[in-house]
Amino acid sequence: MLAMLKSERLLLAAFLAAGAGFVLEHHLLEMGQAASLAGAAALVAAIVLASMRVAHHAEVLAAKVGDPYGTMILTLSAVLVEVIILAIMMMGESSPTLVRDTIYSAVMLDINGILGLAALLGGLKHGEQPYNDNSARTYSVMILTAMGISMVVPEFVPAAKWHFYSAFTIGAMIMLYTLFLRMQVGPHSYFFSYSYPRVKSDGIDTAEESGEPVLPSIVILLIGVVVIGALAEIMSGLLTSGLKGTGAPPAVAAIVVAAISASPEIMTAMRAALANRMQAVVNIALGASLSTVILTVPVMEAIALYTGQPFLMAMSPVQTVMVAITLIVAAINLNDGQTNAIEGMTHFVLFATFVMLSAIGL
Numbered sequence: 354m355l356a357m358l359k360s361e362r363l364l365l366a367a368f369l370a371a372g373a374g375f376v377l378e379h380h381l382l383e384m385g386q387a388a389s390l391a392g393a394a395a396l397v398a399a400i401v402l403a404s405m406r407v408a409h410h411a412e413v414l415a416a417k418v419g420d421p422y423g424t425m426i427l428t429l430s431a432v433l434v435e436v437i438i439l440a441i442m443m444m445g446e447s448s449p450t451l452v453r454d455t456i457y458s459a460v461m462l463d464i465n466g467i468l469g470l471a472a473l474l475g476g477l478k479h480g481e482q483p484y485n486d487n488s489a490r491t492y493s494v495m496i497l498t499a500m501g502i503s504m505v506v507p508e509f510v511p512a513a514k515w516h517f518y519s520a521f522t523i524g525a526m527i528m529l530y531t532l533f534l535r536m537q538v539g540p541h542s543y544f545f546s547y548s549y550p551r552v553k554s555d556g557i558d559t560a561e562e563s564g565e566p567v568l569p570s571i572v573i574l575l576i577g578v579v580v581i582g583a584l585a586e587i588m589s590g591l592l593t594s595g596l597k598g599t600g601a602p603p604a605v606a607a608i609v610v611a612a613i614s615a616s617p618e619i620m621t622a623m624r625a626a627l628a629n630r631m632q633a634v635v636n637i638a639l640g641a642s643l644s645t646v647i648l649t650v651p652v653m654e655a656i657a658l659y660t661g662q663p664f665l666m667a668m669s670p671v672q673t674v675m676v677a678i679t680l681i682v683a684a685i686n687l688n689d690g691q692t693n694a695i696e697g698m699t700h701f702v703l704f705a706t707f708v709m710l711s712a713i714g715l
Contacts, residue, residue, distance in 0.1 A: 361573060364406040367580050370399035374587040382594055390595035396588035397609060400581055401616045404434055407577040408617030410570035417567055432644040433578060435459065435614035436652050438585040442593075442606070443656065449665045452653045453504060454607030457672050459645040460496070461707040462615050464679055467622045468638035469700025472686075475626030475634070476694030482631035487544040489687035492639035495533060497680050499526065499646040500668075503654075504676075508667035515663045523651040523658075530647045547632035602714045615641065631692055639683075671715045679703055 374396055381392040411430040439455055448454070475482050503522050510518045537545055592606060618637050625633035650666075657663050668676065682703065686696040 357569070361406060363402040364573065364577055364580065367399040367403035367406075367577075367584065370396060371580055371583040371587070374399075374584065374591075378587050378590065381591060386595050386597070386599065389591045393588050393591040393595055396584050396591065397613060400434075400438075400584045400588065400613050403577050403581050403584065404613060404617050405620075407434065407574055407581070408621065410574040410577070412621065413570040414567060414574075429644060429648075430574065432614065432641070432648050434581055435610060435645065436649055437578065437582045438589075438610050438613065439649065439653060440656060441582065441585045442589040442610070443653070443664075448603055448606065450603065451607055451610075452649070452664045453666050453668060453672075454604045455610045456500075456504065456645055456649055457668060457676065458604065458608045458611035458707075458711075459615065460500070460642045460676065461679065461704060462611050463618070463638045463642040463645070464683055465700045465704035465707060467615065467619055467641075468634060468683075469697050469702075469704055470619075471622045471626035471634045471638070472631070472692040472697030473694050473701055474623065474697070475629065475631060476692060476697050478627060479629045481691040481693050482626070482629055483547065483691050484632040484635050485544065485547045486688060486690040488546075488632070489635055489639065489683070491533075491536070491544055492635070492643055493680060493683055493687065495529065496639070496643050496646060499529060499643065499650070500676060502526075503646065503650045504666055504668045505673060506667075516658060519654045519658055519663065523654050526647050526651040533643070533647070545632075545636055602711055604711045604714075608711060614645075635687070669715075671710060675703070675707060675710070 374392065377392065381388045407430055411426050414426050435455070439452060442451060472482070502525055507515075507518065507522075536542075592609070596605060618641055622634045622637045625631070625637070653664060654666075679700075682699055686692065686699065
C-alpha cells in the first residue's frame with residue numbers, strides 16, 4: 354500500500370489540491386482577480402499532474418493490448434479529460450465560442466505542436482523516420498471531413514434551424530467514428546501499425562516492461578478522471594473570474610483546456626520520436642486531433658440540444674485558413690512514409706503562428 358501511495362504521489366497531490374480548492378474557492382474569489390488567477394494556475398498544475406498519472410495508466414493498458422488499440426486508449430483518455438473540463442466550464446459563465454476554440458486549439462497543438470516538435474527533434478537525431486503512410490492519410494481525411502461538417506458548414510446554417518443540423522452533426526460524427534473504429538481494430542488495423550526491427554511493438558514499452566497489473570491501472574485511471582473533474586469545476590470559476598475585464602484574448606481559456614488535455618501526450622510523443630518510433634507519434638498526434646473533433650463535437654452538441662442553448666461552432670476566417678494550411682501541409686509532409694526535421698519545422702512554425710495569432714486576439 355505504501356509503495357502504491359508513493360508511486361501515485363502526483364495523483365495524491367492533485368487530490369489534496371482539489372480539497373484545498375474546494376475550501377478556499379470563495380475566499381480566493383473575494384480577494385480579487387490576482388488571487389483568482391493564482392488559484393486557477395495552481396489548479397491547472399494539479400490537473401496536469403493528475404493527467405500525467407491518467408496517461409501513465411492508459412499507457413500500461415496500451416502496452417498490454419498493443420497497437421492500434423494502445424494509442425486508441427491513450428488518445429481516448431486525453432479526450433475524456435478534455436470533454437469533462439469543457440462540459441464543466443460550459444455550465445458556468447463561459448464564452449459561447451469555448452467549444453469551437455478548444456477544438457481548434459487542440460488540433461493546432463496536436464498536429465503542429467506535438468507532431469511538429471517530435472518530427473523536428475526526431476529528425477535532428479535520426480534523420481528520416483519511417484511510419485505507415487496509410488495511417489497518416491486515413492487520419493487526415495477523417496479530420497478534414499469531421500471539421501468541415503462540424504466547424505465550417507455551420508457558418509451557413511440558419512439560426513432558426515440550428516437544432517436540426519446539430520442533431521445531424523451528432524449522427525454524422527457517430528457514423529464516422531464507428532466506421533473508423535471498425536477499420537482501426539478490424540481487418541484494416543495494419544493501417545495504423547508499423548513493423549520496426551528490434552522492437553516489440555509500436556506502443557510505448559516502458560509500461561509493459563514495468564510489469565504493472567492491469568486492474569489497479571483501471572481503478573486509478575477512473576479515480577484520476579474524477580479528481581480532474583473536481584479540479585476543473587473549481588478551476589473554471591476561478592479562471593473565469595480572474596480573466597473578466599482583463600482584456601485577455603478570448604481564446605485563453607480554450608488554449609488552457611487544450612494544453613491540459615494534451616500535456617501527457619506531449620511527453621509520450623517526444624519519447625517515441627527520440628526512440629525513432631514515428632508511428633507512435635503519428636498515431637498520438639493525428640489520433641488525438643481526430644478524437645477531439647469526432648468525440649467532443651457530438652457530446653457538446655448533445656448538451657446544446659438538451660439545454661436549448663446552441664454553441665457557436667463555425668470557425669472564424671482566420672481559424673479556417675489556419676486549419677486548411679495545416680491539413681494541406683500535413684497531406685504533403687505525411688505522404689511518403691518518412692518524416693524529417695524540415696517537415697517538423699514547417700509544422701512547428703505553423704504552431705508558432707497559431708500562438709502569435711491567439712496572442713493578438715485572432
